[in-house]
Amino acid sequence: MLLCRVSAASHALARWGGRSHRAGGLLRRAIPFSSSRCCAVDSGEGGSAKGQYRDTVLLPRTDFPMKLTGQKLLDRELEIQQECGFANLYSWQRERKAKKEFCLHDGPPYANGDPHVGHALNKILKDIRNRFEMLRGRQVHYVPGWDCHGLPIELKALGELGRSGLSPLQIRQKAREYAEGAIARQKAAFQRWGVMADWDQCYYTYDGAYEAAQLKVFKIMHSKGLIYQDYKPIFWSPSSGTALAEAELEYNPEHVSRAIYSTFPLITLPPKVVTERGKLSTVSVLVWTTQPWTIPANQAICYMPNAQYSIVKRADNSQLLLVAMERTASVAAMLGTELESVGTFTGSQLEGGVCKHPTIPDKEVPLLPANHVTMAKGTGLVHTAPAHGMDDYSVASHFKLPVECIVDEDGKFTEAAGPELHNLSVMKEGTDKVISMLKESGALVKEEQCIHSYPYDWRTKLPVIIRPSKQWFINTASLKDKAKEALQNVRVLPESAKGNLLAMLDRRTYWCISRQRSWGVPIPVFYHRDTGEPLVNKHTVSHIAELFREKGSDCWWELPIETLLPPEVLQKAGPVTDYVRGEDVLDIWFDSGASWAAVLEGTSEADAYVEGKDQIGGWFQSSLLTSVAVRKKAPYKSLLVHGFAISERGEKMSKSLGNVVDPDTVINGEKDSGLPPYGADVLRWWVAESNIFSEVQIGPTALNSAKDSISKLRNTLKFMLGNLHGFDPLTQAVDPKEMHYIDQYMLHLLREYSMKVTDAYSEFDAGRVIRVLQAFITRDLSSFYFSIIKDRILWAEDHVKLVDVSTGWIKSSSVWRRPGLEEAVEGACAIRDAFLSSIPGKNAAQYNLTIAIEPSLLFELMESLQEEPSSTSSQLAELMMAARVNLTSQLPRDLPSDALLNHGTFLINLEGGVIREDSTYDIAVVPSSAARCPRCRRYTAEAADCLCPRCQTVVSQAGHAP
Template sequence: PSMVDRYHPPATACTLTRWGRRSHRGGGLLHRALSFSSSRCHVVSPGEVSAKPAEAGSAPGLYRDTVLLPRSEFPMRLTGQKLLDRELQIQQECGFADLYSWQRERKAKKEFCLHDGPPYANGDPHVGHALNKILKDIRNRFEMLRGRQVHYIPGWDCHGLPIELKALGELGTSGLSPMQIRQKARQFAEGAIARQKAAFQRWGLMADWDQCYYTYDGAYEAAQLKVFQEMHGKGFIYQDYKPVFWSPSSRTALAEAELEYNPEHVSRAIYATFPLSTLPPEMASEAGLESGVSVLVWTTQPWTIPANQAVCYMPNAQYSVVKRADNSQLLLVATERTASVAALLATELESIGTFTGSQLEGGICKHPTIPDKEVPLLPANHVTMAKGTGLVHTAPAHGMEDYSVASQFKLPVECMVDEDGKFTDLAGPELQHLCVMTEGTDKVISMLAECGALLKEEQCVHSYPYDWRTKQPVVIRPSKQWFINTASLKDKEALQKVRVLPESARGSLLTMLDRRTYWCISRQRSWGVPIPVFYHRETGEALINKHTVSHLAELFKEKGSDCWWELPIETLLPDQVKAGPVTDYVRGEDVLDIWFDSGASWAAVLEGTADAYVEGKDQIGGWFQSSLLTSVAVRNKAPYKSLVVHGFAVSEKGEKMSKSLGNVVDPDVVINGGKDPSVPAYGADVLRWWVAESNVFSEVQIGPTALNSARDSIGKLRNTLKFLLGNLQGFDPRVQAVDPKEMHYIDQYMLHQLREYSIKVTDAYSEFDAGRAIRVLQAFITRDLSSFYFSIIKDRLYCDPEDSLGRRSCQTVLEEILDGVTRSIAPILPHLAEEVYLHAPGHDGETLFKSGWIKSSSVWRRPGLEEAVEGACAIRDSFLSSIPGKNAAQYDLTIAIEPGLLFELMESLQEEATSTSSQLAELMTVARVNLASGLPRDLPPDAPLSHGTFLINLEGGVIREDSAYSIAAVPTSAARCPRCRRYTADSADCLCPRCQTIVSQAH
């Protein structure tokens, strides 16, 4: 590895203090601090001994039984049915189903509460579920491993129109009672829940699946009613008649969160004139305007013209009366819109007079299609100059801003549109029964044309709200509904205290909160929690108070909300309510918006505040917001300490998945394979790796490329784990482990690296960044293990005596590495981690998840040793780059360093002036290392030479020395040993001294 990768200045002061400078032979402080009395180390050329043993009969074959090659029953690959069977077997053997309950019962100092946002119970599990649930499970398993008591109760959102519509199918609601509708909807929801729950368990999610929450449970509904009562008691919930988003296709009011905006909606926009019957006083004094001025308005919703009650202007803008060159008509438009209007009408417009908006006060217009109706000119702040004429047609019944103007100026709010989106008799006989969005629009436009008020019609493509369930456009119409006054609940401070990941999502949360002035929470449906209100038969007055709601909450808790329809009103209305005879009242027929259902989950499921809510970005305007508003209303604080907002799963082309495009990825097919043999069974761990590896804060692509990549990554990981397990065969860490102080320095160094790795991977999981955890893991395996440590230690592992200190030292480290890596992948790959743990030495049937997180020790942090090994690595890099393409094992290496710190560090790795078996020789992977203060004078002229420097930085910079070194490589004169294949033998048919001793002892 390059020194850029391998060198990190020590973060803590080195324990080797006040190092004395000394000659290159002697017993200085550094040397004594780092040295130990034990056997020599040996090297191997990278990859040599890992090759297959030579055939019997050849010279190396004679010694194959004396070489300790890796052995393990851990399979290198698991595919197809074997993989699926093994995962299910692991879940069974390792008690996946009982793990959540086990950790809830153990003692723990801290709790980690991740509150599960309820998935909708209206269909099969999909990859969006997988992304969300696995992301949560990774964090839960990590927190559980590190000793926290995890609080995680899965839930389902069970009410609402989509379930009702799917349950009824083509039957519709005609002829069915509310209870029949509810029964069918409940059955449909229960089926969807069962399918989703089975999938979540197969993915390895840790939870008590017998103790979930459902929004149709009586206890949940009772808790929800208590939230409703608290909010009603504080004045946040009220009944009113005002404009709401109304879906004619669903025949119900909708909240903002239930809309989706179609950016390609086409409207028939019109420019229409409203003749001024009374000029504003400021305008009347101008000469030349007596012949009549018309106010020009623009609207994309011509059907609302019959409901017009005013025309609004911007008080501080400039307005001009202009004369058309083609017909001398006088029009009032905003001055800055004059050029656009002239282009639109294809004529020149001459300015006759200019006024400020405030000078228009007192003007009165004739309604273009309703004889004798007059409407005022009024100031309004919502008027913009981006489009149109700067004068806005105002229909209070059909616009939110229009309604605000009506409230301020006491204008009538007449609704001319019924629940089916058709004109009522109030609109007049010509319009009655026409659908406002289609033939009603046609008729209004033709009426305007007939009376000469239509100046221009054009097609306008713009963003328009649709019902997210039926995919049909909505209208704005007034209706008597129940509302939450969200304006008084926008506690920005509550949200400022919340940690948001990614931070960029905070702006979207605040923007959506700002946009929501009130929240309509009543729905005209049967499948939901009834709004606990009674109405007087005669007056229509609502009866609702703490006594009625508390009584109903108790009934719901005991019997469920079906009792609202099943029990007589005498049972539903409590005795203590003295409001006249019970028979004077009828129960309300509306149900609560399901966003209120799920938004109250904190009250039904949590004991306090959740550590985290983790959902997709669509919940910024949904569950995140409804939970915040209800919690702030009742408790004056947010229900969560942190919000994690992830993206959506999309196809590999980045497209939204849809059945019509045929690009839907089914998680069941991902795990179990498809009917087509070309669609392999990947298993649950591949699905989990895909989630973990993705940048979940953006759109997450899934398809064969991503899944094959995940499978290959796990395959490489299995390879590494098999190497570790193979070399730990017969090793018992409880009795054969070597104390770190007695280990070879490279082994101590690897413990140091393992500690650094464990800190980084722990930090990544703590930040909900499993992708970083994977990158840290892969860098550790590729750089620190495969490219570096494994290539150096194979000779010691395979060819040293089985019970030698050098080999046991190495095995001790391999066992720690295996343990650390296995625990670090466990949150992401629980099946693989438990499988490895079953094969690993020294566990006696214990499961990994009951045994804790990575166990690294502060003793492993040894900065001085880090400098020694990394200094040697710098020298090794220089040497290897000087012999490109050649085998390092065939060289004798001379390292020349002036007396000083670097020499002392290298001397700690090789006490002798020359050695074939020192730790320095092992690190360099050469035949022999000569350590000297200068290069020899008799070097061959063609000997590769290289030079470099290494910065020693110890005790936080107190000790700094930039040390120079020179290297000379000379081909060795020694022969290759037929057993260990190192160039350390006297002749080709002779064993090297180390192997000679081992073989003679074996025989």
Template sequence: CWGRGSLRGGGLLHRALSFSSSRCHDVGSGEGSAQPAETGSARALYRDTVLLPRTEFPMKLTGQKLLDRELEIQQKCGFADLYSWQRERKAKKEFCLHDGPPYANGDPHVGHALNKILKDIRNRFEMLRGRQVHYIPGWDCHGLPIELKALGELATSGLDPLQIRHKARAFAEQAIARQKAAFQRWGVMADWDQCYYTYDGAYEAAQLKVFQEMHNKGLIYQDYKPVFWSPSSRTALAEAELEYNPEHVSRAIYATFPLITLPPKITSEAASLKISPLFGLENVSVLVWTTQPWTIPANQAVCYMPNAQYSVVRRADNSQLLLVATERTASMAALLGTELESVGLFTGSQLEGGICKHPTITDKEVPLLPANHVTMAKGTGLVHTAPAHGMDDYSVASHFKLSVECMVDADGKFTDLAGPELQNLSVMTKGTDKVISMLQECGALVKEEQCIHSYPYDWRTKQPVVIRPSKQWFVNTASLKDKAKEVLQKVRILPESARGSLLAMLDRRTYWCISRQRSWGVPIPVFYHRETGEALINKYSVSHIGKLFKENGSDCWWELPIETLLPAEVLKKSKAGPATDYVRGEDVLDIWFDSGASWAAVLEDSRADVYVEGKDQIGGWFQSSLLTSVAVRNKAPYKSLVVHGFAISEKGEKMSKSLGNVVDPDAVISGGKDPSMPAYGADVLRWWVAESNVFSEVQIGPTVLNAARDNISKLRNTLKFLLGNLQGFDPRVHAVDPKEMHYIDQYMLHLLREYSIKVTDAYSEYDAGRVIRVLQAFIARDLSSFYFSIIKDRLYCDPKDSLGRRSCQTVLEEILDGVTRSIAPILPHLAEEVHLHAPGHDEEGTLFKSGWIKSSSVWRRPGLEEAVEGACAIRDSFLSSIPGKNPAQFDLTVAIEPGLLFELMESLQEEPTSTSSQLAELMMVARVNLTSELPRDLPPDAQLSHGTFLINLEGGVIREDSAYSIAVVPTAAARCPRCRRYTAKSADCLCPRCQTVVSQAQ
């Protein structure tokens, strides 16, 4: 609308918003620069005839009153029963948001608040618009962090698995209770008595069914291969359990492997190669680079890139001959601080068949082998290969049938296989020192340097991991990747940029280690033969164990005798010997497999409409859920993914106790010890979530929270104004049909409908921040600066039951209802509080049981829109001609040639001149004269302006660029002592409208 935001009147609005039920304020027509107040006697004479707003809805709630009011609202409006109520009602559609399980290992934090409130906003929106919401909160209850925290000082006291499990379960239950209480206090809608927990027997049985079906398809297998191993946790880890430390410091070395057998192609083609006469092949050493010197004793080969070019170079300082990639020669010369003279050139493929001498192990020979993983980004272009300690190295070993012998134990120490000098030394510390010392002693160490690089750490203990081989259970993700990527293309992802990360992580994951060497988890249902070590696992044994878990929980794996776990009928079908020939396995399943199978326990055969989690789940729950669902059902478990960022401090720092910047959500709600953290209440916390750009990192702190509180206070003021002016109005009795309303009122319904459409679209896009922006623009521009300023005279000074006042109240009630419902998903406590004060419904009714915004298609009035917006364009010209002056003190003449614009203005004022027409109300002037041309006898002080307005009706079928002229002159009328408009004959008598109202009241 042209110029709605420029209308003056904010000052009076703020005063009107500050009304109380006990005293009368100055009354005006909506102008911002009010004249001096009337005398006390004049005010008192008409005070009781003015219909000032009245409501018991408090403008402000702070401190304990705010907290008590929120809890009262939760109780009175049935927050606890809302989820169950909506599950029982009939609905055409269901909306399923599958809850990713938070980890049950500590107190609730702002990351929980961000995630749970974001989900709740969407759930409440879907419920309001009539869908049956399926949302079952869950908790991830197994895993090492819980086990370690539960044991505390008992971690090394030799407890048996059942004792460990009982303590871990008790710890998890306590954490769940604290988190659940917090989620309820935040207003999160759910049936909190019907949650899922990964330690429940029924859940574990569903998980084993997924395991069984994947095993039946050959997707789960046991193998001896390198895995990420955490010495600090003494267990294998999946990639999702790692965090990378970009500041890790390694002792990187350059070491030589003497070439003792020449590659056959070099020997046979020596004459045709560009070789210097001084070149002696028997003195060449292959130069390798590694950031993990402790792996040198496990070396089985040196790899090269077949298509690259290699050079034999002579050091200028000591004549040493080195084989390096030609591309890396210059950087090596700079590193060594000497010139490197090229004395021979080869292609990588010509190195095939060459054999080197191991630098630290006497009589050990290692071959030169081609490999695709060799790069020229760093190092020498020749890669030291230890199959036991590298994923790429293992691939080379598998292809060339090299040994994968492990010299490192579960504690990260060298075993006796590494020799007496290294045995029992920690590979990452003293073991590294010793290996470097050994290389130096034998003359193989060329250079040592500090290398700062990204290195994997155990995400729980925050200690470095190593790669070492062990016998583990794996999921063959390589065979699932293509299908997973295919179904992922059909999944809607917000933001879309997260899709690339998901696909990249799938590409990198060739297998998934799912076994853990711990006690607190779901046991892998495998038995091993006492003599041969052969695994017994099949559909009969796993199915039987699943039934036992469902009935007794997984503790029975340790509680029941082997004969019960492996009954005769299972052994017979398995063609196995007696149960006493077997021992139960001791490994448990990776907790990502635990939570990744949640779709099977919670969703069963259906798919969730959406998963909503933080970006750390791109490599975690999002992926494990996808892989298990694709493996079993050949489809994704979700239709959409919403990936949000992390909560960080106001300074953009990651929160940590050491920095002292952790924000406790309980302190946000109830107040903290620090004076900068007053009691904000749950709705401020929810507003913070909604207003944030959740697709990036989300900042929280006093500044953000204070702004949220202030914005809610402004919203309360607007809602209070609406409620106050609806005193005594019942829409079921007093509502006016839209066709009979004033045009400005009809126009507001048109704007309200546009507002509701924008808000609905924003919620549908998971963009609560846009909801708030649309809300604030609607209140500031369309309500406060435009409609409220215009209607005050009609609301306060017209007869109580007049059509004009009831028309206005009908619209105010629709606005109140629409705004309240639009904010309800974000601010449920405030919305229900407003609903308790709002007219037109039973006291026991709650907003959330009464549906979404009730906009009507009949509110869309294109012709009406042109009439009001054309008047707004004229009004802008008028206001710009009297800058800084009170429009109520002027008469306005509007001259428009006969045509569409004139007809539109006639719809707002039928008579040629009026002080009470809708056009006069819109202009907020004393009088409007509507003519086809300006009169010739205008007074000399008249202000003249001209303008045009483009009329566009019926989608452009009717277009007319209409001109208008205006003349502004000071009014000759006096100010009415009751309404304060300049429409009275003299200062001591009422205007005609007020005379009628007062006489009727008497």
């Protein structure tokens, strides 16, 4: 059986050409050694041995510098960008023939400021993937864009001027100029970072063609009944003077509210409560709210139908209060008194109860059932103001309650709120006054501070309110199921982000898309002067879209209405003087969310959308909803959600904390702070090696680490380039089957490496690529391969070529993984480890090694590396790095007394486990008796000052006199 296994191994080795007589290097066949002859070395005035044989040694030669610093680094980076045609790379790859296209749709950064490290993280991450796809031979579709409309740009453009006295067209002109300046600065930075794109063909949301495509989406959605006008509560920003969508909010978890407990006296007891408990004296419903200013707008008090409620009596003043039984203990603690239950019943028994409003005389409010009531806080009875709460509005819609707005666009009480409240800011003095009114009426039970999460305007960083307004909405409730179904076919990285996206879709029943500003795409609607009825249909929107395409959206204000309305519509609508054009613009999330329609023409879906985690509720969602509404499918095949750039202390970057890292400073340095110029490569490396699925830290530590990593890589590349000097792949490359086993083994390792990095790049995990690269360079190349073959490439005039790479990505071959190759080299390495452990800290080249293996599969494998019993130049000797290797079936009995002995085992697994053997080996190590060769420095010469046989052959054939 043993002989069968050996034969099988030999047959496997023979199949991949593993014969030890093919002992040439990677580039040319080995030169046969001549008979050994000794020659004296000239050590006189003619020069040293080193000088005499300098011309016979392949010293590394390359102009590649190991490192560049300061201005030289910056100059060289710019030279490379210029000489290598970075500006033309994108157009070049678009023109070449390719079987497949890779489309990464660029989420538009906002054109309202200078480039920052968040931009760098996002743009470089995208560029890494695009370049990978380009190297794989795919045609990359990547069109950079900018989100150009919206309030922040408008505010910054107007500055201290404000809007007073300026026409919409004047405001728009200033905003456009500001946006164009920001775009120019950001674009220049993106180009400096080496981002591959056609920078002359970007998309901008203020372009007429883009706006026309956006209106086409609006038209289709409106024709399907998905866009409608309604009067309902929306998030309103008094500081911005406009409606906001959920995606434009930031929730401040440390917001402080003046929460109150207030009573609403029951003037009509619920009939079922009276029947069961008999006649009760005065009972008051106890409610809790964090927004006291909404009390004047109260229209009802809601209860949970299935919950248990109690009428309790205060021990300190005998007052009767109605509260949820589950909340009784916490209410008692809040009041600082005991509460005695005098009656308990279910919520459904509260039907028919009516309360007196605490601040408005003669106003009555009913008790109503509602499913949104919870027992997490408060009293289990919820104050309901339909004008100022989403759930409250739902109750009002069901029970036909009035929805009266008593707060204006500036966040102040209107005249309808009464003379005491009129013109007071609801979040400030208005709250003070309402609490005072409750106290005067005897309804205030307690006031307390409540720290809780509260929505803020993400631009002004100030609190928002909820107030009803006539706005335009998208009915996302009817789109949710289709959107969730479309997401099932989308790959999301990380997977947890999909859950967040689905959860946000669930919470979103409608999307307010109208904004009360000038800088944006006008909502293409006309209103009847007298009735206020909107005039909008597919004919009007199509006509306006074409005007926008031709003239840009400024024409909405420039052209007369009779030009904006198509003739066929005017014939049916009546006199043009009966209509006025609308003044609202579209939400910028609708602007950017429709980018697929403007940019991906001819492309069914983008292969990837890549943005930060804030876009889960923003661009990812608005793009999905608009695409599903129009095309019934998602606009992307995959989503990558990355984290934010933060300081090295884990803090969010802010100017007030002084921890903002400017990418321009990273590249060019800063004299005042002492930061050196790192260059664009360090910035890109920082992005590449980061774990982009979490928050990404940046600072001196991270940047210095990136710089050191690049230096180590450059050192390896310098070594490789130096040893490849003069190499001609057309005439000097050889077939892998002709290579030494260790060279073939490196191709095997390189194939594994290429598969790992290809998989990592495909997963947008450049950090894993960096780790695999560094491990390959450190472990497989520097510590292993280069140390073993250094003698061959330096002294024996054999170059080394790791892989035949044509233009493009690594072309690894399955034939590089050959049966028996891995076991032969790794078996030799196991023996080498035993050898080196026997001489710790000593030079292996000074020792002779005897390897004894009984007839076995392992012996056959080692014999394939050295056919002769003893050799100084076999592949096995090269792997061992010893002066001489003797391969035998048993150790000789006449070993010298100073011989070092060791033994070990090696498990061989071939043919998928069909051939499996655990072989043993013994080794003996003795100092070499040979002299050190003055040329190759190996201990293989017959005498001092003599060349070894190998060097004699090389020198004589190179035409040098010995």
